[in-house]
Amino acid sequence: MSRLRAMSRRRSYDQYCSAARALDAVGDRWTLLIVRELLAGPRRYTDLHADLPGVSTDVLAGRLKDMERDGLATRRRLPPPGAAYVYELTGRGRELLPVIQALGKWGEGELGERSPTDAVRAHWFALPLLRSLEGEGLVEVRLEEGDFHLYVGVEDGPVYGDGPAPREPDARLALDSGTCVAVSRGLLSLADAVRAGRIEVGGDGPLAKALREA
Template sequence: MSGMRSYGDPCGVARALDVIGERWAVLVVRDLLLGPKRFNDLLGGLPGMSPNVLSQRLRELTEHGVVRRRDLGPPTRVHLYELTEWGRALEPLLLQLGRWGSQARPIPEGALGADSLLLSIKAAVDPARAADLRGVYELHIDADTYLAEVVDDSVRIRRDTASGRPDATLTTDLDTLRAVCDRRITMASAVDSGTLRLNGEPSATRRLTDLLLAPFTSASQR
């Protein structure tokens, strides 16, 4: 191993912290929840983290079996980092941690990254309301495409495209999506300005809009 410090405590909580308790480790896992990423993409989504620290955290998480590196090989020679099955099991814990942490004050300055924004949306959807939001949606945010599927009582979001025709699609940049989600501008005004495009039947685009506003609707009701 990389010489990480251990609590030396057999309790499951302590053993979990031995694996993901180092600074930045949980945020690296968070940024891989929606799918694999290249090193530079991870680095770009974690402002303030140095390349050396990211390399160290990836090495430690890989040694613990939380993350694995996948080499695409020639001609691309791209290395992707992704969560193992054990690493993906952290998702419900991190979503619950996010719900808990969203009530902490004061709120630090800074903007949510795309993955953090989409995870906050996923965490905020009330399972009892999922049926009202049911559908398959594609989100084109800058150069990335995300697939959001609302089925039964759950929401699944990942970097992917729909296998068939999605019920609705949204195309925009991250700044505009942030502004819409935190209600600095309305979806209608973003569409009118041309910075956001919605495609699909009106009922489907309404459901997609409700899905995107879920965490911010919940916050306004607290």
């Protein structure tokens, strides 16, 4: 049996419990972090590998195969001129968003100070900021590490994306990484950060107005 096939073979807790069944599907190392990346929409294998520092190519390929088998993700070929294969979440895979958000909320206190060996990507702050926003609309976020955008209140499609917003956003947030980390760690609310002048809010949409008036 090849190494990849051995890695892709399902292991089960063999317990008649919904939590155990869920962990059968998503409890392996890296699976939920792959879901985090795919919440941004379709991603190429090379992009996933670049944004999951520390994962080996064999493990990433195996996890993606498992996710396809379990109905959490699909693989498709982009039409020309792209002609590349991308992975994306299924509807069932996207249902893991509140699970990841709950884990992120629970883990706020575990962040502590950033270690020199800790990798970071700007879009890893997307889900913590999304937990702090209410309403509906497109929000563009500008950090020192890079820009990303959030789709607030959406029920399907991408939850966030890298780079500037693809259209005129309802709100623009400009903040430094220290403020973003404080919000991510639960030490500072978004509203308090705006009131303290640590977040600059731009835009004329309802989201921008709500943040300025909070």
